[in-house]
Amino acid sequence: MNISKTTLAAAIGAVAVGAFLIWRATSPGDAAADHIDDVTVPELSAQAAYGEDLFKENCAACHGENAGGSEQGPPLIHRIYEPNHHGDQAFLIAATQGARAHHWQFGNMLPVDGITPRQVRDIVAYVREVQKANGVF
Numbered sequence: 030m031n032i033s034k035t036t037l038a039a040a041i042g043a044v045a046v047g048a049f050l051i052w053r054a055t056s057p058g059d060a061a062a063d064h065i066d067d068v069t070v071p072e073l074s075a076q077a078a079y080g081e082d083l084f085k086e087n088c089a090a091c092h093g094e095n096a097g098g099s100e101q102g103p104p105l106i107h108r109i110y111e112p113n114h115h116g117d118q119a120f121l122i123a124a125t126q127g128a129r130a131h132h133w134q135f136g137n138m139l140p141v142d143g144i145t146p147r148q149v150r151d152i153v154a155y156v157r158e159v160q161k162a163n164g165v166f
Contacts (some may be wrong), residue, residue, distance in 0.1 A: 065104045068095035071162035073155065080155030083148050087124075087141050096156055103133045105156050107162050117153045124149045 073081060084096065091102030098104030109115065109132050122128065125146065128138040160166055 064117050065097035065106050068097045068106055069162045070095055070159055073158055076151055077155040077158045080151035084152050084155050087144055094146050106160055119148045120153045
């Protein structure tokens with residue numbers, strides 16, 4: 030089967046454009062547009078309710094009220110942070126060791142001063158329950 034160079038170039042170009050459009054549709058946009066103002070907070074388990082208080086004290090300044098994001102940090106109620114992409118251990122590492130910017134334009138995340146692994150588990154319980162209530166899981 031002979032395929033002309035023009036046909037091959039057109040096919041490669043179409044695949045490249047399609048790949049770019051898929052990438053753009055599934056990638057976070059600019060920081061200003063990546064906020065969720067209307068986050069549904071379900072009735073929380075006891076652990077998640079405690080985690081909510083810890084989240085407000087340690088995380089909300091950057092990740093926004095109910096993890097909806099802010100000008101300083103991304104929303105955690107986002108498919109990027111679903112368990113299959115960022116598991117619970119990723120939250121622990123980010124909170125205790127910091128994280129290099131790799132999905133968003135907010136810059137690196139510094140470690141949270143004084144946070145314990147137990148507190149992070151409670152915060153993650155809160156985030157996961159809110160994610161589930163908002164269709165992220």
